[in-house]
Amino acid sequence: MLSLHKLFLNAGAPDSFDEVIAPTDSQRRTLMAAKNAIREHLRADIRAATTTVLGMDRMVTPRFRTQGSWAYKTCVQAAHRPPQEMDWDFGVYLPVTVWDEHAPPARMAKLYFELVERSLGQLCEREGWRLERGNTRCVRIRIADWAHIDVPLYAAPEAKFHQVMEKAVALNSAHHAYLHLRESAALDEAPEPFWELLDEIHVATRDGRWLPSDPEAVAKWFDDQVLVHGEQLRRVCCYLKAWRDYHWRDGGGPSSVLIMIVVTQAFDATPRRDDLAVERAAMTLARALGDGVYERGIDGGEEDFNRMSSGERLIAVQRAESLARQMSLSRHFGPGLRQTAVDNVRAQFGPRIADNCELVAADDGTDVRRVPAAQVVPPVVGATKAG
Template structure:
């Protein structure tokens, strides 16, 4: 039997493993961080000035900004096909509201808030050569490169709750940069996001929509839940999520299972195997082939009220079948002989695409005891013993 975890992951930044090939490059990370910084620098004073003159508050307040989505989970991957696929960065704007009615800020403020931010971003886009993409109901999408966009959802919370944040940010900074318990990977991840990511939970958050509604929404609940799962299982969980997102992008240029559904389902089914990303991938794919036939709910996120599996029944069956094929291909590859290493990689590339390295030295003979024990026994013909005479 064979093993090939090194095809997927090797420690060190200079390796050519699948992990390093699908993670956003340093150059692209720098570009997106610079774009996010420009958006914050442009919007922060202008929104603050407009909170009284445009949004009708009794005094000016300062908005807060927070990275969300895959950059907060540290599961972002390079798209497999650009175009049409793009890298995205979710960057939420949180407005401390001085007047809070029973279910949120005054109703009229939602549409005014959305229009205000979009108008301010139009000015910035003109300066930077960016473009606002129309049609998004729950966020403003800014195209900052041919390969990337930034989604900007707009939130509000009672002003008094923001008083908790200042102390929390200071404590979080000290914990991240002084602690010796974080791995190099987690430190790198935290350097890629704004320090204010380390907020405490706000108890009441609503999101503005283009049509002028306030909707209850707190994206941090997913981030907190997934962070706890990573602390429980280790960073191997993040890697497996990245592999499966890249696998999804290889098979679906449009559609397919959403990133958050893959992440939640993977975390629910996860069982770590130290140094064996190949085995974990096989196990997870087999479990997801069953999970994606049904609703995906998580009691630790909104008490399980939300179904994260957005697929319709026929799509669920197709996705489940694809996960099953992935598990089968990995299993068959592991059972190949030592003389079939190149054929193994070619078959795996059918699942993961050309970014999986074509390097047979990364495929090794598997002599681990658990693998030997799990290999089915085969019937062996009894030896032929010729008759003898004593004498």
């Protein structure tokens, strides 16, 4: 038997998969600089327009929040570039002084969306970026041929902002509250407890609707799960996102959030054996992706996070089965087939897996015996017609 662990995680070696798929420091700096430029530009424009365009009775200042894979710490390099890209989700949160019964005034949604899109169009001209208008729930800015920033537009009652800020400060010591508020004043980003408590949030759409939204729900749930299971859970989700990107070159397949939820729901940590964790997570995906996927810890179990069609689900299940099968087969090779094992893993994850059989070690089976046996993935039977 073999251990494939060092193909995935190898003490920071530059050719290990976890290092190869991670964003570089240069990419991070580029995205952060663009995000900060967006924040500074929108802060002034939105504040000035809250009375003149949005019809509020006084000026208010928006807040900003990084979301999505950068908040989950699961952002990975694109497997195929182009067409794949790295993205950064950067939400704008507007305190609304006028509030209808269950949402901001209906007419404000389209005005808000058009205001931000127009403002960001001016920023794009100045920075040499490109504004894209195809998204219904965010404004997208392409800052490079490898990256874009999505800006969803949220709103919540101004009174709620003040109430939540008071509670957030109360949850901190006086010293920490002071530091957080200092940072908040400088960056227009509120202290962490603020985001955990803020509710009654709606997101504006391009066609002028307000939709209820809880953009923090997945991040809060996933952070809690990582505390329970350890960082291996986050790494395995990153590996499987990279696997998804390799096999679905033009998009599609299981979403990143779907992968995170399915893997987390059945995760069982296997210390020092990321290869075993990947294999078992692939089995979990194969069992789950053919059906609806719900998570009570995020939204009470109301939303089906598996938005793939029946045909897409079948393909995803088959590819996850293949991954689980090839990982297991490769682990069961003898030492003389180490290169074949590497070739098998590279066929599943692509050339970003190091082509180095020296990273594959003999395994006496101790780690495997320490982990409860996983159920064999049942074969997928496609739909048939009787006639």
